[in-house]
Amino acid sequence: MFYPVFKRAFDLLFAFVGLVVLLPLLVGIAAWLKCSEGGPVLYGQVRVGRFGKAFRIWKFRSMVVNADKVGLEVTRDHDPRITRAGRFLRKTKLDELPQLWNVLLGQMSFVGPRPEVPKYVALYTPQQREVLRLKPGITDVASIEFRDEESLLQGAADVESFYVQYCLPRKIELNQQYARKANLLNDIRVILRTFAAVVFRAPLARRWAAPSQSPPHLVRAASEGRGRPKTD
Numbered sequence: 001m002f003y004p005v006f007k008r009a010f011d012l013l014f015a016f017v018g019l020v021v022l023l024p025l026l027v028g029i030a031a032w033l034k035c036s037e038g039g040p041v042l043y044g045q046v047r048v049g050r051f052g053k054a055f056r057i058w059k060f061r062s063m064v065v066n067a068d069k070v071g072l073e074v075t076r077d078h079d080p081r082i083t084r085a086g087r088f089l090r091k092t093k094l095d096e097l098p099q100l101w102n103v104l105l106g107q108m109s110f111v112g113p114r115p116e117v118p119k120y121v122a123l124y125t126p127q128q129r130e131v132l133r134l135k136p137g138i139t140d141v142a143s144i145e146f147r148d149e150e151s152l153l154q155g156a157a158d159v160e161s162f163y164v165q166y167c168l169p170r171k172i173e174l175n176q177q178y179a180r181k182a183n184l185l186n187d188i189r190v191i192l193r194t195f196a197a198v199v200f201r202a203p204l205a206r207r208w209a210a211p212s213q214s215p216p217h218l219v220r221a222a223s224e225g226r227g228r229p230k231t232d
Contacts, residue, residue: 006184011110015103026097029060029089036085039065042098047115050135055107057115058098062086073117074163076153090150093198099138111187112137113175120168131175134182139194141178142171147197 030041043061067081089095102108115136156162
């Protein structure tokens with residue numbers, strides 16, 4: 001009953017504190033990107049939020065300008081559109097820091113389903129659309145389980161089809177599981193598990209992160225070359 005109130009208070013407090021404390025880092029990253037890559041330092045993309053309402057999510061730009069116009073919505077390892085600075089930002093998840101602003105505005109939460117682009121949300125079944133009742137987040141259990149998603153997609157014959165047929169349903173399933181037992185304590189656990197997965201990326205991270213680092217059936221599907229578009 002009080003969970004939404006506590007969750008919003010938590011988001012407001014730590015998003016504000018985070019923006020203030022991390023301001024020197026944010027400015028430093030912006031200056032680094034401007035000097036090393038040129039062009040805009042921020043990238044805004046339309047995503048689908050709570051109740052299907054579209055909003056613009058913010059990240060530090062990690063790909064070449066207009067990357068979304070010259071390739072897929074998803075990326076794999078060694079994607080040529082990713083810049084040298086962008087590889088570091090994506091690996092450390094520092095590219096996600098501007099989303100503190102989205103949290104402060106109430107468009108996102110610290111923990112909640114990662115928002116998808118409208119193109120993929122349009123493919124949801126009525127049951128899957130239930131996840132849109134949740135406010136999207138900077139991190140979630142699916143983000144931890146799929147923290148090496150780009151490496152997983154590297155083995156797929158057709159990246160986008162593999163993502164839609166295998167990765168997306170598993171992410172929605174994990175978010176539905178989260179929704180059934182969502183509370184502030186579980187949110188804090190997800191944040192700590194995310195921190196462990198990003199910083200340590202070792203036995204500790206694997207133990208905290210998720211039941212499986214890369215679901216075995218997804219690894220098998222990718223290695224077998226599945227994910228090709230259906231021809232029937």
